[in-house]
Amino acid sequence: MENTVSSQDHQRPPQQVSTTGSRIYPFEFTGTGSEFFRIWIVNLFLTIATLGIYAAWAKVRTRRYFFANTFLDGQAFDYLADPKVILRGNLIVAGAVGIYLLTDIFTTTYSVVVILLFLLALPFLIYKSLRFNAHNSAYRNIRFRFMGTAGESYKVYALYALLVPLTLGLIIPYWVFRQKDYFFGRLSYGSTQNRFYGRPGYFYAIYLLAGLITLGLIIGVIIYTATTALMADSGSSGKTLATAGFVILTSMLLFVLIIIVISLLKQFVYARLTNHCLNSTNLGTLRFEGSLKAWELMWIRFTNILAIIFSAGLLIPWARVRRARYIIEHIRAITPGSLEDFAAATETDQSAIGEAAVDFFDIEIGL
Amino acid sequence: MSRFAATLFDGKSSAARTVNVEQDGKTLRICGRDGDFIRSAPLGGCRITPPLGNTRRTIYLPDGARLDIDDQDAVAGLELYDTKHPGMKLVHSLESKWGLVVFSLAGLVFCVWLFIAYGIPFLADKAARSVPAAMTETVSDRAFSQLDKRFLEKTELPKSRIAEIRAYFEDIAGDMKGDLHFRLLFRKSPQIGANALALPSGKVLVTDDLVKMAESRKEFAGIFAHEMAHVQERHGLRMVFQNAGVFFVVSALFGDVVSATSLGAALPTMLLERGYSKQFERQADLAAGKYLIRRMGSTKLYRRILQRLAEKSGGNSAPSIISTHPNVKNRILRLKTLEKTRK
Known part of the structure; x- marks a missing residue:
């Protein structure tokens, strides 16, 4: 009997103790590409074969797989959403999109109205999605909660969005900061709410750096196109076809290169901001530490894209597991106390309409 | 009658308690590591989450407390009494065997082809x-x-x-x-x-x-x-x-x-x-x-x-x-x- 009991503890990572006497708990990920591949293929098959109805179950299984393989202090996370609730949300979103497509085909004016209605509802949908996902995430049988309000969501996702063109985009870093604040600062584990100490200045520094690199890139492209246009002009007699072919080929390569660089820049911004947000978040006496390296994330993204292209998509699950493992295993929780003292709080069940809509458009919120 | 180790979470605090569970087909008897009785629960009121890959199995007791179990075989034994999630168990067996996974892949390709070649043109x-x-x-x-x-x-x-x-x-x-x-x-x-x-x-x-x-x-x-x-x-x-x-x-x-x-x-x-x-x-x-x-x-x-x-x-x-x-x-x-x- 003692044997089986101790096997229950085998995943408990070695606890480290920091210099201040706090305990350090690393996040761990135990999922594997081959296991997730099987879940993923069956999900796709059943989703297509059931004309999309199974998508709700597929989503819950995928989320559960990633949550249940994420360990902290030997205990796994869990995703508790009811697929039937998600199905209801999916059906509503599918209906709305169907209406939009029909109006778009036959009338221009009404499709504009549909888009406006959607934009008007979007902050509310994001708010509902955050509540839904927090409520259905649990650790040690204590659910998370999202304490933000719909009003705040309208401020963050509507008011600041409107200010973006008015400020010529200068407000974007601050806008992103407010989004992160809305997520990290309003998340609550049981009855304990997060505190978020992120600094807008840091967001500006990161976006400035990324912006400068992009600007350099644009200037490079302009110089390149100008010179090739001149080249094409001068080589007019006989050689035009060859020159045109050369220009098309190099422009295509340039296009691919730009896509890759932008994708890599996104990884840089993601790594730095995620680290900053984690390092600026406290949950009671618990604090977090992110140590994502921009270069390593870029490398993972780049090789993942190559793997997906050359496997005709079959390595998508492997790529997702690989990236999730890297991110999860570069997060640590540090506390002078213990993880055993958090108390639950009661909350009612949530509808999935916001979650379905936000997921449908792959809107990035949260981590 | 079977016994297995589990981690008990009462749902009120985040404290984890390592326990031993005994089941006789009707009730779960939960004891501490040193054999002291903690609680029991009727098996009929418990909810076992459907299997998923190699992840830990979970049993929810009627009052919302939860048992996490590493021992897949022990839970498989318990599932004999659980008639919920028949569909998900089927899905799990699809996911567990590589032969069936290959079948799913073939089914996926076939369904996509069917849609593209006949379904979409017909509906359009x-x-x-x-x-x-x-x-x-x-x-x-x-x-x-x-x-x-x-x-x-x-x-x-x-x-x-x-x-x-x-x-x-x-x-x-x-x-x-x-x-x-x-x-x-x-x-x-x-x-x-x-x-x-x-x-x-x-x-x-x-x-x-x-x-x-x-x-x-x-x-x-x-x-x-x-x-x-x-x-x-x-x-x-x-x-x-x-x-x-x-x-x-x-x-x-x-x-x-x-x-x-x-x-x-x-x-x-x-x-x-x-x-x-x-x-x-x-x-x-x-x-x-x-x-x-x-x-x-x-x-x-x-x-x-x-x-x-x-x-x-x-x-x-x-x-x-x-x-x-x-x-x-x-x-x-x-x-x-x-x-x-x-x-």
Whole structure:
């Protein structure tokens, strides 16, 4: 009997103790590409074969797989959403999109109205999605909660969005900061709410750096196109076809290169901001530490894209597991106390309409 | 009667307690590590979460407390008493065996093929047929006015030439079945060059360049019949609905709409849409070919103007897989074979 009991503890990572006497708990990920591949293929098959109805179950299984393989202090996370609730949300979103497509085909004016209605509802949908996902995430049988309000969501996702063109985009870093604040600062584990100490200045520094690199890139492209246009002009007699072919080929390569660089820049911004947000978040006496390296994330993204292209998509699950493992295993929780003292709080069940809509458009919120 | 180790969470605090569980088919008896009794629960009121990969199994007790269990076999024994989630257990067995996973992959490929080859065209056809004529008119007018704004200019052909070709067009339209109202429009367009196109409402457009290229009036017969076939078969509307269908299938495969509009999904989407477009072109050519054989006994004049069109547009150098129209050589070949089999 003692044997089986101790096997229950085998995943408990070695606890480290920091210099201040706090305990350090690393996040761990135990999922594997081959296991997730099987879940993923069956999900796709059943989703297509059931004309999309199974998508709700597929989503819950995928989320559960990633949550249940994420360990902290030997205990796994869990995703508790009811697929039937998600199905209801999916059906509503599918209906709305169907209406939009029909109006778009036959009338221009009404499709504009549909888009406006959607934009008007979007902050509310994001708010509902955050509540839904927090409520259905649990650790040690204590659910998370999202304490933000719909009003705040309208401020963050509507008011600041409107200010973006008015400020010529200068407000974007601050806008992103407010989004992160809305997520990290309003998340609550049981009855304990997060505190978020992120600094807008840091967001500006990161976006400035990324912006400068992009600007350099644009200037490079302009110089390149100008010179090739001149080249094409001068080589007019006989050689035009060859020159045109050369220009098309190099422009295509340039296009691919730009896509890759932008994708890599996104990884840089993601790594730095995620680290900053984690390092600026406290949950009671618990604090977090992110140590994502921009270069390593870029490398993972780049090789993942190559793997997906050359496997005709079959390595998508492997790529997702690989990236999730890297991110999860570069997060640590540090506390002078213990993880055993958090108390639950009661909350009612949530509808999935916001979650379905936000997921449908792959809107990035949260981590 | 079986025993297994578990971690108990009461649902009120995050404290974990390592316990031993005994079950006799009716109740769960939960004891601490040193054997002290903690609580019991009726097995019938417990909920076992469906299996998923190799993740820990979870049992929820009636009051919301939870047991996490590493021992998959112990839970498998318990599941004999649990009749919930029969579907998910089936899904889990699909996911667990590589043979069944390969079967799922084959099923996925088959279903996608079925949708693309039959499902989407069938549904698009039904949808296109249910569009009222007034709406078809509006859509066509809208599309045409956009074309007009961007690519088209007023025709520079002499009035007599227009009248002559229009009369020939009416003549051919008279041969077509159905109560469709065909109209012929002339426009100059340096951008789209020598070309003809049809709108769902029955408007057929020819460019000045195309008219100038024709050596005789009769060469238009094939072109008009081809465009009229597009209208009769409702190819325009079907294309719109089919592209919407492709969009949905690609979204389902890639997981969401944004990925479906991303670069990775752009290529399969484009190839599928081009594939559909070529299918319609072949159908229109077939209809035109049959009509020509009936009316003038040969597709020769149609083939001749197709050939001339191809030569003028630079020999149609684009590989067949990425262009919307089938390769001209293939089109001409198909018309020839059609003619042979008809004679």
